Amino acid sequence: MGNVPNLRFPEFSEEWKKMKVSELLDFYSTNSLSWEQLDYNNGKIKNLHYGLIHKGVPTMVDVVCDSLPYIKEESMPKSFTLFKEGDVAFADASEDTNDVAKAIEVVNCDNQQIVSGLHTIHGRDNYEQTIIGYKGYAFASDSFHKQIRRIAQGTKVFSISARNFDEVYIGIPSKEEQTKIAKLLIAIDKRIATQNKIIEDLKKLKSAIIEKEYTHKTKSNSHIGDFIEQTSKRNKNRAIQNVLSVSNRQGFIQQSEQFENRSVASDDTSSYKIVKKNNFAFNPARINVGSIARLTTFDRGIVSPMYICFRTKDTLFPEYLDYYFETKQFFTEIQKRLEGSVRQCLSFEGLCNIPLCIPTIEVQQQVGKQLSTLVQEIKLEIDFLELLQRQKKFLLHQMFI
The missing domain is CATH 3.90.220.20 (DNA methylase specificity domains)
Incomplete structure (x- = not known):
């Protein structure tokens, strides 16, 4: 069959539409503010810098919205477009072609005022072809990034512009199928976030035990x-x-x-x-x-x-x-x-x-055994995190066209 992914939910069988990204999204101007013009403590409007996308802001900006920096009052642009739910921001440049056009979709940030910043492309589906939560994953899929790698320009730093989206397509199923795909991947992302927190807490516990054991000696x-x-x-x-x-x-x-x-x-x-x-x-x-x-x-x-x-x-x-x-x-x-x-x-x-x-050799062995058990637990949790990440990568490869 033609425009269908390799893996999908069994209740769906109809073909997907293929749309140029330039036809799906309207694009809005962004600012070019540097880090020096941002402030993490005070302000009214927050700024999404391309560096934050490359640092691993997840596909869905959710609670992460709270951690974005504010624009300093004296640096506020004269005109700007605030993000709406479902808007997408792309990083337009990277030294790695795999990260050019890395995207995030703004979700659950109703009470936040956020604008798109330096080296980003701000897109919005004004035609309601997609449900909120689907686009971020579609733009993270292998099929999308294969197209981007083909057209990214540069030698040491690779880049794209909004005009390049005339050459890039995205697959769009029914809204019911979009919803099921988004719910599945959101659930996996939440589990990955939980797993990262488990590992972080175990590492903190290990460090605390080490410092307590050795500092007073x-x-x-x-x-x-x-x-x-x-x-x-x-x-x-x-x-x-x-x-x-x-x-x-x-x-x-x-x-x-x-x-x-x-x-x-x-x-x-x-x-x-x-x-x-x-x-x-x-x-x-x-x-x-x-x-x-x-x-x-x-x-x-x-x-x-x-x-x-x-x-x-x-x-x-x-x-x-x-x-x-x-x-x-x-x-x-x-x-x-x-x-x-x-x-x-x-x-x-x-x-x-x-x-x-x-201390005595017996105490040393006891401390070593306690910490080694904790290290083994951390390793098991990291192994599980890697499985979750591999699962997500597989789905992004198989569930989109």
């Missing part, structure tokens, strides 16, 4: 160096081929992952340092951004000779030290010990001089 005559020893065993016979790097977000990862499926390791890895499970390593020039980690995902691997590697002594449980490295106190102590003018580094001696008081 910073005044001590003992130091990290009392509980660790450096390891510098080399891969002399090149028996180990698992080349690792330390990421500030993911910890130990295979080097090919960090450098986009290409290896930057030397052909001769005989001078590379061997790390074993529960050993630590850090990049002296990147520890200030968190590039320090404990090896947990592999039994062993090798890292560049520039890394500093160490392990804990029997009196210090590796997990206990691992979580200490996430504290604000540790970051503060690092800043005091960085050396160098162009690129500041932390030496092994500097790390060893950081104060650290530890």
Whole structure:
């Protein structure tokens, strides 16, 4: 059959209409106010800047309306068009062709006065071809963005204008089918928002436990160096081929992952340092951004000779030290010990001089187990969030033409 999506609700069978976006929407002038002309605290009229669309304002502007900045009184444009329910704003430029014409639809913002700002295109369906809530998802669909990628202009920054919408089509089913599609995707978006809040709260709980556990144990005559020893065993016979790097977000990862499926390791890895499970390593020039980690995902691997590697002594449980490295106190102590003018580094001696008081090994294990259980729970919630996001992406690909 012709103009129908691959996936739809079983009660619908008729073909969809295809309309040029320029025929569906009327376009209104927007302002070019910069961030300096906006204020998050005071004002009467709020401004939707294209940067907010790119930062991840959802398809539907709902409670997000409350977080938009106001236009400063002295910067107020002489003429402007306020958003109405169901209006759409497109970001007209991006360095990524996938984000050109990224759109949001204004929903549930009846009590808000909002105008469309810098690098946006403001469109309105004055012909009532669509129900409120449908357009935002239609303009997020793969079929729409494939057309945009074809016509986006530029080299480093890609852009479109309202005139380009003469060349772009959108699929429009009956209003009953639009309603069912919108309700389904809105429900998924709300579940994604809830899932993000669950993850955020669990991360806050983890941080609070870490700070409570370690903050009161910073005044001590003992130091990290009392509980660790450096390891510098080399891969002399090149028996180990698992080349690792330390990421500030993911910890130990295979080097090919960090450098986009290409290896930057030397052909001769005989001078590379061997790390074993529960050993630590850090990049002296990147520890200030968190590039320090404990090896947990592999039994062993090798890292560049520039890394500093160490392990804990029997009196210090590796997990206990691992979580200490996430504290604000540790970051503060690092800043005091960085050396160098162009690129500041932390030496092994500097790390060893950081104060650290530890409880009994039994308490360390108890704290480590508690936090590890929480970390595992966070991971499960993140995995579920990814499933929700994949589900939404699949539906945006399959439910539109």
